[in-house]
Amino acid sequence: MSTAFPSSTLAVTSSKNSIRFVRQDLPLTNPCWLSLITSCSSKIRNIGIMAHIDAGKTTTTERMLYYAGYTRALGDVDDGDTVTDFMAQERERGITIQSAAVTFDWKNHRINLIDTPGHVDFTVEVERSLRVLDGAVAVFDASAGVEAQTLTVWRQADEHRVPRICFLNKMDKPGASFCYSVDSIKKKLKVKPLLLQLPIGAGRTFTGVIDLVTSEKVIWGPKTSDGDGAVFNRHPLVTADGPNLLKEARDARYALIEQVADLDDEFAELALRELCENIEAVPAEKLNAAIRRITLSHAAVPVLCGSALKNKGVQLLMDAISMYLPSPNEGQHDFKQWYGDDLCALAFKVLHDKQRGPIVFVRIYSGSMKPQSAVYNINKNCMERMSRLLLPFADQQIEIPSLQAGNIALLVGLKQTATGDTIVSSKASAAVASQRAAKDSGKKCDQNREQENLVLAGVEIPEPVFFCTIEPPSLAKQADLDRALICLQREDPSLKVKIDPDSGQTILCGMGELHIDIIHDRIKREYKIETHLGPLQVAYRETISISANTLDRTVGSKRNLITAELSVRPWLGEGPVTKPLIEFSDVLQEQLSTEILDAVENGLNTSFLQGPLLNFPLQDVVVTLESLHVHPGTSMPMISACVSRCLQKALRRAGSQVLEPVMNLEITVDEDHLSVVLADLAQRRGSVQEIQSRQDNRVVLACVPLAEMMVNYELSWILVLLFIDKVHISTFIFC
Numbered sequence: 001m002s003t004a005f006p007s008s009t010l011a012v013t014s015s016k017n018s019i020r021f022v023r024q025d026l027p028l029t030n031p032c033w034l035s036l037i038t039s040c041s042s043k044i045r046n047i048g049i050m051a052h053i054d055a056g057k058t059t060t061t062e063r064m065l066y067y068a069g070y071t072r073a074l075g076d077v078d079d080g081d082t083v084t085d086f087m088a089q090e091r092e093r094g095i096t097i098q099s100a101a102v103t104f105d106w107k108n109h110r111i112n113l114i115d116t117p118g119h120v121d122f123t124v125e126v127e128r129s130l131r132v133l134d135g136a137v138a139v140f141d142a143s144a145g146v147e148a149q150t151l152t153v154w155r156q157a158d159e160h161r162v163p164r165i166c167f168l169n170k171m172d173k174p175g176a177s178f179c180y181s182v183d184s185i186k187k188k189l190k191v192k193p194l195l196l197q198l199p200i201g202a203g204r205t206f207t208g209v210i211d212l213v214t215s216e217k218v219i220w221g222p223k224t225s226d227g228d229g230a231v232f233n234r235h236p237l238v239t240a241d242g243p244n245l246l247k248e249a250r251d252a253r254y255a256l257i258e259q260v261a262d263l264d265d266e267f268a269e270l271a272l273r274e275l276c277e278n279i280e281a282v283p284a285e286k287l288n289a290a291i292r293r294i295t296l297s298h299a300a301v302p303v304l305c306g307s308a309l310k311n312k313g314v315q316l317l318m319d320a321i322s323m324y325l326p327s328p329n330e331g332q333h334d335f336k337q338w339y340g341d342d343l344c345a346l347a348f349k350v351l352h353d354k355q356r357g358p359i360v361f362v363r364i365y366s367g368s369m370k371p372q373s374a375v376y377n378i379n380k381n382c383m384e385r386m387s388r389l390l391l392p393f394a395d396q397q398i399e400i401p402s403l404q405a406g407n408i409a410l411l412v413g414l415k416q417t418a419t420g421d422t423i424v425s426s427k428a429s430a431a432v433a434s435q436r437a438a439k440d441s442g443k444k445c446d447q448n449r450e451q452e453n454l455v456l457a458g459v460e461i462p463e464p465v466f467f468c469t470i471e472p473p474s475l476a477k478q479a480d481l482d483r484a485l486i487c488l489q490r491e492d493p494s495l496k497v498k499i500d501p502d503s504g505q506t507i508l509c510g511m512g513e514l515h516i517d518i519i520h521d522r523i524k525r526e527y528k529i530e531t532h533l534g535p536l537q538v539a540y541r542e543t544i545s546i547s548a549n550t551l552d553r554t555v556g557s558k559r560n561l562i563t564a565e566l567s568v569r570p571w572l573g574e575g576p577v578t579k580p581l582i583e584f585s586d587v588l589q590e591q592l593s594t595e596i597l598d599a600v601e602n603g604l605n606t607s608f609l610q611g612p613l614l615n616f617p618l619q620d621v622v623v624t625l626e627s628l629h630v631h632p633g634t635s636m637p638m639i640s641a642c643v644s645r646c647l648q649k650a651l652r653r654a655g656s657q658v659l660e661p662v663m664n665l666e667i668t669v670d671e672d673h674l675s676v677v678l679a680d681l682a683q684r685r686g687s688v689q690e691i692q693s694r695q696d697n698r699v700v701l702a703c704v705p706l707a708e709m710m711v712n713y714e715l716s717w718i719l720v721l722l723f724i725d726k727v728h729i730s731t732f733i734f735c
């Protein structure tokens, strides 16, 4: 077992069952200390750990920290003493809410790992992490295979082109099935699994794995250690292991070699040239190198198995992370060439710390960072001063003197930066990079385009589907509540806060009941404000079903005279589109000044926020401005008001409809209760799409209107809950 930190750098404190390291003031010239920050970038792995809720991500992360020597006691989710679930709510509820970054070393590699939440309400948190990761580990409950939320996060990882490894966890659980899980990976995720291991036993008899790359048997037994799984037996397969096991292992290894040769030309050539006589004699290094190439090219996904809770198989997973997942250099990032050695970083998370203020998590793509230096935020167009630079160790952070490209760092002192902002060293460096970008694309950039080029694409935040009013205990506390909400919004872009124009009440909009509940709880605990939440309501939307007649509208007196003519039609492309899609005829675009065009856009945008039926925001509507006549001297707000009213009239004519958010459910239930579940779904206006078999259980795939899910939400015998994924949040049905 290696120890990542020299004992002189850290003091140890104990809390309940665990021991934590707390930073002591150290001279930064300590050589061991420096080795912490001078990792060669080819040895860095920025990876995420993602899965359906409760698959065992946090438990697996906890084991990794333990085996890497960062913790001296095994944290347990059920005891609420894990390192990555450090928020009070996470420890109490036993779930991950915020993704947490931890850094540790394993076999000469620096691993920056982000433990992401599995609950559907925090899907945006997963997406934010995937944006800055180079690779990911998908954890599965081996008794359930691919579950609903796994599909969602898998699709997100596909979008970000993140190479993955699969880890079939919970092999110790009764009902765990390696074959079933591999089958569901093939069928549901539509990928080729590359089986690198075979389990030895399953459920209570699960003792270890056969490593098919090295042809070795790896056993974690009670006799081999004190039960923490740090020590295990590894030996080549021998005749004494029994003919059945030997045959099974030989067949599986042969199949693996064949599959690798099929997917990797270099390996196929080697196999033909040097190994045709005895293909099974292929050296493990050659096989590993080919598996790495296959993983990086997304041709197949390595599959490993184990039991994090019973301390089996995690070290081999850590080996696989360092062997098969990419280093920061292997990612395809165009913008890196524009910045050269200049700093370019993306802020992917903001945390508010009571003592230190906002802490910004950044991924450094090029250049380096130093504390006490100024940086330029391209999105906010402002210079900011960073006071301290930290390496993230969950709730403990270690101060460092500098950090190079490829790493994940924490910055203290930035006041303006929010999640998704791009940070560079100066405005001048941004300008130089922009020129290079323009040269590359062969276009001359205007200032707006220049900025667009340089801002690293952030994460698309889906529109919230729930909202409620929030009130402070007294009017005097309103300012404190506003401040708290600003801080929480900086941390969590999926939280939206609005003021009701009629009542003046503050409205909290979130991604689900749990999301709003957690925010309410955080305001109470972290900001010491006892707030009152109004009843939770579903956020509906409005759209149109037909194209509307062209309209004329004239507003105002002689001084303010406008005649606008516009048409609307439903958007039929891939949706949903929640912003107005505005089209101008070519003639208009040339005729109208930028000022007038901006005023038109403002008017249409305002009108889009409140549909004509129930004042819900609009989606999937294309607006074409056919003509616009403006009397000289007309004010811009009058133009906005005119087109806004014009649009409302057109929408009424175009058959406005209310859209209702629908939730996709996956309900695992035993055969005896299936009929009760189906009856309940029918009562909730749900429609059943498919009923599958999962070992002894039935899995019902259904969709139910979100509003119906809030009534009697708890179905005691439903084992696996619901999910809304990015696609489904945006799939509304007409009612």
Ligand SMILES: Nc1nc2c(ncn2[C@@H]2O[C@H](COP(=O)(O)OP(=O)(O)OP(=O)(O)O)[C@@H](O)[C@H]2O)c(=O)[nH]1
Pocket: 051, 052, 053, 054, 055, 056, 057, 058, 059, 060, 077, 078, 094, 095, 096, 097, 116, 117, 118, 119, 169, 170, 171, 172, 173, 306, 307, 308, 309, 310
């Ligand atoms: N039997 C068994 N239980 C496990 C294993 N790994 C985790 N668990 C249990 O599964 C539950 C969920 O574990 P977590 O590690 O919190 O799962 P998670 O995926 O991080 O959960 P969220 O972050 O809330 O999505 C806990 O009760 C763990 O003790 C395992 O290998 N075997």
